[in-house]
Amino acid sequence: MRAFRGSILHYLEDPHSHPDQAREYIEDGLLLVESGRIRAVGPYASMMPSLPTGTPLEDYSGKLLMPGMIDLHTHYPQTEVIASYGRQLLDWLNNYTFPTEMKFSDKAYASAIAERFVQELLRNGTTTAMVFTTVHPQSTEAFFEVAEQHQLRMIAGKVMMDRHAPAGLCDTAESSYTDSKALIERWHGKARLSYAVTPRFAPTSTPEQLQAAGRLMQEYPGLYLQSHLAENRDELAWVAELFPQARDYLDAYEQAGLLGPHCVYAHGIHLSDSACQRLADSGTVLAHCPTSNLFLGSGLFDMSRLTDQGVRFALGTDVGGGTSFSLFRTLGEAYKVQQLLQHSLHPDRAFYLATLGGARALSLDQHIGNFLPGKEADFIVIDPESTPLLSFRIQHCKTLSEKLFVLATLGDDRLIAATYILGQLAYSQEA
Structure with missing residues (x-):
C-alpha cells in the first residue's frame, strides 16, 4: 500500500446533467493505492491515523491529484509532422501524413517513434488514448509492445486503406481483414490493451473493405472501431461521389454495420440532424479535436447542439493535425470553439470530458476515470504554480471553478509534476 497527500479532484457524474453531484474535491486529501488500484480516498486528517504503520507517503501538498487524462483520438505515426505548415485536410494528408507513414514499414523505426509518443503522453498527463497506427502490421505490433512495456491502458489498431493512397500504404479488403484478425488474436485483451478496427476514413476504403471491418466487429465482441467522420466540406463532397448509394457520409459506415457504443469517429463537425439522431440512437461516439479543427480550418464542433x-x-488531440499532446491545451481551444458558437464550456464539464467523460465514451469507466475504490490507479499530479504567470493568476482565484478555468486556459505540459501508472511513478518533471 502507498499513500499520496494533496488536494484531490475527481468527477462522479456529468456536470451538465448532475451539476450538484458531479465532482468531489478534498482540499487536503489522501489517496490510498494498493496493488495498482485505488483503495480509498478521503480527508488526510481522518484517514492518516488509521494507516498501517510504515505505509509510504508521497506528500504533494499544494498540488492537485486528478485521474489521468484520456485522449479519444490521436495518430502516433504523425508525431514528426505535428505543426506542418499551410494545408487543409486532404492536401495535408497527401503532402505530410502519407510520406511520413511510409517509414513505418520499418519496425525498428516504428518502435522508436512509439516510445517517443508514449513519453509525450506521460509528460502531458495522458494515461489512456485511442491510437491510429499505419497500414503496416508491424507498426501496430511496435505500438502495442511499447504500451505493454509501460503497463498502459491503450486502444489501437492497424489502418485499413485500399484506395486513394500511395501504393506503399495500400492494403486490400482481404489482406486488411487477415492482418487485423491476426493482430486482434495477439493483442486484444492482453494486459491492459484493446484493439480498434481502423478504416482510415471512407474515401480510402472501398465498400468491400468497410464490409470486412464490419465482419471483424461481428466476429469479436468487445472490439472497438475508430475512423473519421464529416471533418471537412471537401471531404463530404468526395464521399458523396464515392458512395452514391449512401444517404450521407455516416451512412457509408452505417451500411457496413460500423455504428455502436464501441465505435469512435473523430470530428463530426458537418452533420445533418438525421445523422446526429442516428449517432445518438446507436450510442456511437464522436471525438472532438479542437486544436486540429482550428489548425486545418475544418470547422467548429457544436457541443451544445x-x-x-x-x-x-x-x-x-488528433496529433499531428492537432497541435499539442496536452489535453489542457485541448480544453483551452475547446472553450474558444464553443465561444464562437455562442456557448460557454464550463470548466467542470471540460475536466469531466477529459477524465470520467472520456472513460465513459470508451466504455472503460469500470476501470478508469475517477478515484472510486477498485479502479486502476492511473493519476496525475498537477502543479498550479508551474509557471510564474500561473502562480500569480491562481493567487487571485476565489473559487475552485475559477482555478480550473485558469488551468485549462493557461496550462500545458508544464502543469504535470508527475504521472502515475497503476500507482507507480511513470513520469516526473524533476527526473
Missing part, C-alpha cells in the same frame, strides 16, 4: 440531440462525445 450535440448534447441536446443526445450524441455521446469526449475529447481528442
Whole structure:
C-alpha cells in the first residue's frame, strides 16, 4: 500500500446533467493505492491515523491529484509532422501524413517513434488514448509492445486503406481483414490493451473493405472501431461521389454495420440532424479535436447542439493535425470553439470530458476515470504554480471553478509534476 497527500479532484457524474453531484474535491486529501488500484480516498486528517504503520507517503501538498487524462483520438505515426505548415485536410494528408507513414514499414523505426509518443503522453498527463497506427502490421505490433512495456491502458489498431493512397500504404479488403484478425488474436485483451478496427476514413476504403471491418466487429465482441467522420466540406463532397448509394457520409459506415457504443469517429463537425439522431440512437461516439479543427480550418464542433440531440462525445488531440499532446491545451481551444458558437464550456464539464467523460465514451469507466475504490490507479499530479504567470493568476482565484478555468486556459505540459501508472511513478518533471 502507498499513500499520496494533496488536494484531490475527481468527477462522479456529468456536470451538465448532475451539476450538484458531479465532482468531489478534498482540499487536503489522501489517496490510498494498493496493488495498482485505488483503495480509498478521503480527508488526510481522518484517514492518516488509521494507516498501517510504515505505509509510504508521497506528500504533494499544494498540488492537485486528478485521474489521468484520456485522449479519444490521436495518430502516433504523425508525431514528426505535428505543426506542418499551410494545408487543409486532404492536401495535408497527401503532402505530410502519407510520406511520413511510409517509414513505418520499418519496425525498428516504428518502435522508436512509439516510445517517443508514449513519453509525450506521460509528460502531458495522458494515461489512456485511442491510437491510429499505419497500414503496416508491424507498426501496430511496435505500438502495442511499447504500451505493454509501460503497463498502459491503450486502444489501437492497424489502418485499413485500399484506395486513394500511395501504393506503399495500400492494403486490400482481404489482406486488411487477415492482418487485423491476426493482430486482434495477439493483442486484444492482453494486459491492459484493446484493439480498434481502423478504416482510415471512407474515401480510402472501398465498400468491400468497410464490409470486412464490419465482419471483424461481428466476429469479436468487445472490439472497438475508430475512423473519421464529416471533418471537412471537401471531404463530404468526395464521399458523396464515392458512395452514391449512401444517404450521407455516416451512412457509408452505417451500411457496413460500423455504428455502436464501441465505435469512435473523430470530428463530426458537418452533420445533418438525421445523422446526429442516428449517432445518438446507436450510442456511437464522436471525438472532438479542437486544436486540429482550428489548425486545418475544418470547422467548429457544436457541443451544445450535440448534447441536446443526445450524441455521446469526449475529447481528442488528433496529433499531428492537432497541435499539442496536452489535453489542457485541448480544453483551452475547446472553450474558444464553443465561444464562437455562442456557448460557454464550463470548466467542470471540460475536466469531466477529459477524465470520467472520456472513460465513459470508451466504455472503460469500470476501470478508469475517477478515484472510486477498485479502479486502476492511473493519476496525475498537477502543479498550479508551474509557471510564474500561473502562480500569480491562481493567487487571485476565489473559487475552485475559477482555478480550473485558469488551468485549462493557461496550462500545458508544464502543469504535470508527475504521472502515475497503476500507482507507480511513470513520469516526473524533476527526473
